[in-house]
Amino acid sequence: MANQKQNxxxxxxxxxxxxxxxxxxxxxxxxxxxxxxxxxxxxxVSHSFSKHHAKSSDLNFVQISDSHxxxxxxxxxxxxxxxxxxxxxxxxxxxxxxxxxxTGDISHLSKPEEFDNVDQILKSAxxxxxxxVPGEHDLLDDNGKTYLERYGKNTKGAGWxxxxxxxxxxxxxxxxxxxxxxxxxSLGHEQLEWxxxxxxxxxxxxxxxxxxxxxxxxxxxxxxWGTDDSAQALAYLKKFGSxxxxxxxxxxxxxxxxxxxxxxxxxxxxxxxxxxxxxPSPGPMKVPADQLKSVLGITDVNxxxxxxxxxxxxxxxxx
Amino acid sequence: xxxxxxxxxFVARAMIAGTxxxxxxxxxxxxxxxxxxxxxxxxxxxPATLTVAAGTTVTWINRDDIPHKVASTDxxxxxxxxxxxxxxxxxxxxxxxxxxxxxxxxxxxxxxxVQ
Numbered sequence: 001m002a003n004q005k006q007n008x009x010x011x012x013x014x015x016x017x018x019x020x021x022x023x024x025x026x027x028x029x030x031x032x033x034x035x036x037x038x039x040x041x042x043x044x045v046s047h048s049f050s051k052h053h054a055k056s057s058d059l060n061f062v063q064i065s066d067s068h069x070x071x072x073x074x075x076x077x078x079x080x081x082x083x084x085x086x087x088x089x090x091x092x093x094x095x096x097x098x099x100x101x102x103t104g105d106i107s108h109l110s111k112p113e114e115f116d117n118v119d120q121i122l123k124s125a126x127x128x129x130x131x132x133v134p135g136e137h138d139l140l141d142d143n144g145k146t147y148l149e150r151y152g153k154n155t156k157g158a159g160w161x162x163x164x165x166x167x168x169x170x171x172x173x174x175x176x177x178x179x180x181x182x183x184x185x186s187l188g189h190e191q192l193e194w195x196x197x198x199x200x201x202x203x204x205x206x207x208x209x210x211x212x213x214x215x216x217x218x219x220x221x222x223x224x225w226g227t228d229d230s231a232q233a234l235a236y237l238k239k240f241g242s243x244x245x246x247x248x249x250x251x252x253x254x255x256x257x258x259x260x261x262x263x264x265x266x267x268x269x270x271x272x273x274x275x276x277x278x279x280p281s282p283g284p285m286k287v288p289a290d291q292l293k294s295v296l297g298i299t300d301v302n303x304x305x306x307x308x309x310x311x312x313x314x315x316x317x318x319x
Numbered sequence: 320x321x322x323x324x325x326x327x328x329f330v331a332r333a334m335i336a337g338t339x340x341x342x343x344x345x346x347x348x349x350x351x352x353x354x355x356x357x358x359x360x361x362x363x364x365x366p367a368t369l370t371v372a373a374g375t376t377v378t379w380i381n382r383d384d385i386p387h388k389v390a391s392t393d394x395x396x397x398x399x400x401x402x403x404x405x406x407x408x409x410x411x412x413x414x415x416x417x418x419x420x421x422x423x424x425x426x427x428x429x430x431x432x433v434q
Binding site for chain 2: 073074075108109110136137140141179180181182183184221222223224280281282283284
């Protein structure tokens with residue numbers, strides 16, 4: 001990776017803190033075309049999609065988010081169809097994912113039939129292991145009873161848990177309960193204590209992937225796009241050489257690299273939302289029907305042993 | 320003369336009685352329960368501050384294309400998830416200030432002032 005920096009025409013020009021901001025902004029414009037981003041020591045380096053998939057990875061998984069099963073307004077009258085398209089796309093990837101991560105808002109109104117529909121559609125995924133964290137739309141009934149009945153096995157509290165895959169430690173967090181008036185998302189004391197304990201004995205060379213619904217960094221507080229107590233969670237991860245934070249909720253891609261932590265939000269499979277401040281509110285955004293698939297998408301994540309960071313690739317459901 | 324006075328007296332008494340009746344019935348009307356509305360749209364409660372008399376039933380109507388959930392900050396009242404066109408009503412019998420928010424989108428806040 002370091003060599004590539006010197007003779008690659010896309011080589012990064014770093015600011016004082018080691019971040020190539022110009023390259024990063026270029027990246028965000030390209031995010032819809034399947035551009036592969038590999039982070040090396042905090043420096044984003046880009047490769048073409050096909051070149052990347054020729055390499056082997058030790059672990060590959062796909063993140064989907066915000067399926068909002070049950071939503072039926074003009075922004076997308078067929079969330080079933082777009083979720084099916086997303087699964088077909090995942091099944092067609094050159095490298096098959098070992099498992100899927102769903103970062104929440106599985107359902108739109110927490111109705112049993114909505115969860116049932118998603119489960120049914122996900123059955124056609126080649127990947128049989130699926131991990132979830134709830135969004136605020138999934139816990140609308142009594143303390144998230146319906147969600148926990150289905151996805152709460154082996155989780156604690158409102159549904160947080162951790163697991164390991166090929167030496168990578170995954171932490172699923174819930175930041176959509178006990179929200180306070182005027183506040184942002186919240187992890188809460190009990191969950192933070194659990195997390196501190198959960199990572200305490202891990203070696204600093206363990207790659208960490210944290211996934212939660214609402215972004216764990218402050219993207220746009222006016223619209224509630226942030227988590228009040230995420231700094232505490234990130235403090236527990238300071239010792240690790242590679243931390244990747246995967247979120248949803250905002251229905252668009254936003255990325256940030258801060259030291260050894262890469263933050264990334266995914267597109268929705270249901271409907272897009274406006275960019276921060278570009279609309280009166282963060283609600284569903286209507287686009288011309290033939291453009292809908294180009295603003296919905298999936299996120300492919302690759303880990304290669306020995307590499308610092310995970311490669312995060314976004315692709316849309318259509319052009 | 321006496322007849323005139325008597326008639327006047329009668330008319331005067333009738334007028335007074337009529338006035339009293341009107342006064343009493345106005346009083347009765349003022350105590351009948353009244354209603355007020357708060358519209359939810361574009362992630363905003365409108366009006367943000369609503370002032371009502373004690374005994375008023377306030378109805379929140381969700382006109383947004385996304386569900387919202389009305390929750391009193393002091394846990395006095397709480398709605399179920401309200402999808403588009405769903406309503407939630409609460410009757411405020413006691414005077415006071417009742418701040419509330421959307422428990423799904425906590426940046427959405429509002430206040431009912433009961434006098």
